Amino acid sequence: MDAREAEPWAGPVIGVSNVARYLAARGVVASPDDVLACAPLGGGVSSSVTLVETASGRLVVKQPLEHLRVAADWRASRTRALAEAAALEVAASAVPGTTPALVDVDEHALALTMTAAPSRWRPWKERLLAGSADAGIASRLGEVIARLHAAGAPALAADRAGGLARFVELRIDPYHDAVARAHPELAGPLLDAAHELTHGPDPCLVHGDFSPKNVLVGHDGLWVLDFEVAHLGNAIFDVAFMLSHLVLKSVHRPDRAPSYRDAARSFLDAYTSFRPRELAQRDLALHTGCLVLARVDGKSPVEYLSPPERDAARRVGRGLLLAPRAVLDQWPHGQRTTSP
Ligand SMILES: Nc1ncnc2c1ncn2[C@@H]1O[C@H](COP(=O)(O)OP(=O)(O)O)[C@@H](O)[C@H]1O
Ligand SMILES: [Mg+2]
Structure with missing residues (x-):
C-alpha cells in the first residue's frame, strides 16, 4: 500500500x-x-x-x-x-x-x-540514564537486530517506495535535513549520508527507531517495540541509531562513559558475529555522528541534555561526521561538558 x-x-x-x-x-x-x-x-x-x-x-x-x-x-x-x-x-x-x-x-x-509486556518491565533508557549499562542487554540487542536485518520482509518489499517515503518523512527530513539547515557548513556530508540511507544496495528490514526507549527490559527478557518506521533500507541506520543513543548518554553521564562504551562494544560484537561483513567502521562513525547531531539540533531533540551537554554532543557529533574512524575509538571519554 x-x-x-x-x-x-x-x-x-x-x-x-x-x-x-x-x-x-x-x-x-x-x-x-x-x-x-x-x-x-x-x-x-x-x-x-x-x-x-x-x-x-x-x-x-x-x-x-x-x-x-x-x-x-x-x-x-x-x-x-x-x-x-x-x-x-x-x-x-x-x-x-x-x-x-x-x-x-x-x-x-x-x-x-x-x-503487553510484563508490568515490571521498564524501558532500557531508564536504566541507562540511571548510569547502568548492562552489556548483556546490549549484546542481546546486537543479536536481535542482526537477525532482523537478515530476515526477508516480503510485505514491506511489496511497497519499498512507500517505506522509504515514510523513512524520509520520519527520519531524513526531521534529522539530516533539519541539522543541515542548522549547520549549513555540514550540509554536504549530512546529505551524502541521507542519500546512502535511501539508495544503499542490498536493502533489508530496518527497524527505523531502534533506541533504548523502544526496548523494554525485565529480569527474564527483553522486547523491542515501536516498528512504525520499519522499511526496507540500509541496515547501518539501526546500528548507528543505537550507538548514537549510547554516545549521548556518555555525554550526559561522563562518569559512566566507560560502561556505555563497553555496552556499545558488546552490541557491535554481537551484531558482527551474526553479520560479519556488513558494517564499514568509517561509515558507521559517520552515520552515528549525523544521528548524534540530529538529536541535538533536529526536530526531536533528546530531553535530558543540559545546554553545555548539548555543546559537548555537537563537538562529538561533528568529530564523528567530519573525521570518521571507529566509533569506539572516538568515544567521548570524560568529555568536558562546560564550554572553555
Ligand atoms: N506492547 C507493549 N507492552 C508494554 N508497554 C508498551 C507496549 N507498547 C508500547 N508500550 C509503552 O508505550 C510507549 C510508547 O509506545 P511506542 O510503541 O514506543 O509508541 P510511540 O511511537 O509513540 O513511541 C513505549 O515506550 C512503552 O513504554
Ligand atoms: Mg516509542
Whole structure:
C-alpha cells in the first residue's frame, strides 16, 4: 500500500474513553465489560498508546497520530501502523519472543492491538540514564537486530517506495535535513549520508527507531517495540541509531562513559558475529555522528541534555561526521561538558 494513499479513518482517537467499546467492536473482547481497567501509556511522541487489562491478559492498543507531539511542526502518514504490523509479523518468526504478539490489525482505523509486556518491565533508557549499562542487554540487542536485518520482509518489499517515503518523512527530513539547515557548513556530508540511507544496495528490514526507549527490559527478557518506521533500507541506520543513543548518554553521564562504551562494544560484537561483513567502521562513525547531531539540533531533540551537554554532543557529533574512524575509538571519554 502506498504510504501516501488517503487515510481511511477520520474517527476519534482510540484512548481510555473508548477503548473498551473499540475492542468489543473489533471482537478482541466479547463485551466492553471484559475490559477491567485501562490507562494511557506515556513515553512516545507519535501515537496514542493505551494499556488495557482484560480477564484474559494485558493488551496494548496503539494508533499513530498525524501530528507528532514535539515542539516543531512534524506530521507523518498514519499508514505507518500497517508497516509496524508487517514488521511485527516478520519479527515473530525471525526473533521469536522479543517483540509483542499482534492480536488485531485494524486497517480502517489504522490501529494495532498487541500483547503487553510484563508490568515490571521498564524501558532500557531508564536504566541507562540511571548510569547502568548492562552489556548483556546490549549484546542481546546486537543479536536481535542482526537477525532482523537478515530476515526477508516480503510485505514491506511489496511497497519499498512507500517505506522509504515514510523513512524520509520520519527520519531524513526531521534529522539530516533539519541539522543541515542548522549547520549549513555540514550540509554536504549530512546529505551524502541521507542519500546512502535511501539508495544503499542490498536493502533489508530496518527497524527505523531502534533506541533504548523502544526496548523494554525485565529480569527474564527483553522486547523491542515501536516498528512504525520499519522499511526496507540500509541496515547501518539501526546500528548507528543505537550507538548514537549510547554516545549521548556518555555525554550526559561522563562518569559512566566507560560502561556505555563497553555496552556499545558488546552490541557491535554481537551484531558482527551474526553479520560479519556488513558494517564499514568509517561509515558507521559517520552515520552515528549525523544521528548524534540530529538529536541535538533536529526536530526531536533528546530531553535530558543540559545546554553545555548539548555543546559537548555537537563537538562529538561533528568529530564523528567530519573525521570518521571507529566509533569506539572516538568515544567521548570524560568529555568536558562546560564550554572553555
Ligand atoms: N506492547 C507493549 N507492552 C508494554 N508497554 C508498551 C507496549 N507498547 C508500547 N508500550 C509503552 O508505550 C510507549 C510508547 O509506545 P511506542 O510503541 O514506543 O509508541 P510511540 O511511537 O509513540 O513511541 C513505549 O515506550 C512503552 O513504554
Ligand atoms: Mg516509542
